[in-house]
Amino acid sequence: MWSRWRRLPLHWQILVAMALGLALGVGLDQLAKAGTIDRSVAERAAGIGQQVGKLFLALLSMLVVPLILSSLVSGVVGVPDLRGLRSMSIWTFGFYLISSLLAIATGILVVNLIRPGDGLDYATLHAAAVGHGSAMPEGAAAAGQAGASSLWDVLFRMVPENVIAASSSNRLILAVIFFAIMLGVFIKKVERDGNESGRIMARFFTALFDVMMAMTSWVVSLAPYGIAGFLVSLGASGGLAIAGHLGAYMLAVALGLVIHAVVTLPLLLWVLGRRSPLAHAKAMAPALMTAFSTASSNATLPLTLRCLDERARVDSRVSSFTIPLGATVNMDGTALYEAVAVLFIAQTLGDLSLTQQIVVVFMALAASVGAAGIPHAGTVMMVIVLQAVGLPTEAVIVILAVDRVLDMARTTVNVWSDSCGAAIVARRAAGSLPPPGETEADAAPALADA
Ligand code: ASP
Secondary structure (H helix, E strand, O other), rough: OOHHHHOOHHHHHHHHHHHHHHHHHHHHHHHHHHHOOOHHHHHHHHHHHHHHHHHHHHHHHHHHHHHHHHHHHHHHHHHOOOHHHHHHHHHHHHHHHHHHHHHHHHHHHHHHHOOOOOOOOOOHHHHHHHOOOOOOOOOOHHHHOOOOOOOOHHHHHHOOHHHHHOOOOOOHHHHHHHHHHHHHHHHHHHHHOOOHHHHHHHHHHHHHHHHHHHHHHHHHHHHHHHHHHHHHHHHHHOOOOOOOOHOOOOOOOOHHHHHHHHHHHHHHHHOOOOOOOOHHHHHHHHHHHHHHHHOOOHHHHHHHHHHHHHHHHHHHHHHHHHHHHHHHHOHHHHHHHHHHHHOOOHHHHHHHHHHHHHHHHHHHHHHHHHOOOOHHHHHHHHHHHHHHHHOHHHHHHHHHHHHHHHHHHHHHHHHHHHHHHHHHHHHOOOOHOOOOOOOOHHHHHHHHHH
């Protein structure tokens, strides 16, 4: 039985674990509601489930900084020349920009069509949220420490004053990314000058990346148990109940996310990446399911890399460059959600002019770039969008009650977009990279000799 379970492909294991976890959680919640069991039993189960899930999340998070550092450095040094790096960067950032803008445009279109805020009064909503005891959810307050209040803050968060201090927090990943890319570029430069140190460092980071990926494989195999834990807790704590008056708003976010995930991104993948979207989605399934249950792109990063490498067979030199970047910078789901949420709030207060809606487009983009890949980060970053169009920043409280579910959905879209981006860049930049069989080690001496 056990060995048959272990032989089951990972995405099936996760799916079964999700279904069992949710069934157990919801079952206990219903029994407690019916009075068959004591409420404390359901609460205890929710508590245990949450701890198991958190332990898994901690294991994943533990890998994030060393994985991002080694992955980006080895990604940069693995590209044989500047031409390759330039072409990869142009495609990567081009895709991130276009896909995020398309996501925001979809969000704005949907929210203007559905108009979930019509007929709702801001003051009543706000009073209800406060009366309901809505407060920043766990994690959001912490994310707020790294939150930003202006565009400059987003930029400043990229350049660390102290890289060791930045590495000590998964919320300052943007700074680690910036340092890692610089490190990679300068290792390459030293290597190119014929200095042995460059070659040693390049080999060191490539070796570190290999070891980190081996560790990742092990942690990833634990995904079904961690995810089941989260779902037991979600079901047993009645977390699935939704606030009635926010239904139309949730529908608008969900519809926008679905359009972006099943129409826009697959089209881009098919046309630019020449890949079957269905096959790609199947290959990415374990990462997408993890993103859904953890609501964290950063925590999912190890799985995203693993799935791209082993299941989708995307050139690992490309994914090790694009994925750590994408997990923090490319958040289509978050960008779309920012736009919908801000316009929803605006609708309950009056409306926004066309010019203000254009400001929302750019601020939503900035907020999605600046948001860390952790739960509720997007909600905290929404403050900069609200400020830019003169809406009250405490309006965030109105939508908090339903934020967790939406966070799970938008994080899944964030990871799906990263994975489509990696496949597209791998296809488009293939011409400027040597054939995959040729390793960095092979390429390095040629460079040094040149
Ligand atoms: N939780 C999202 C992520 O990790 C960020 C957000 O809150 O929108 O990708």
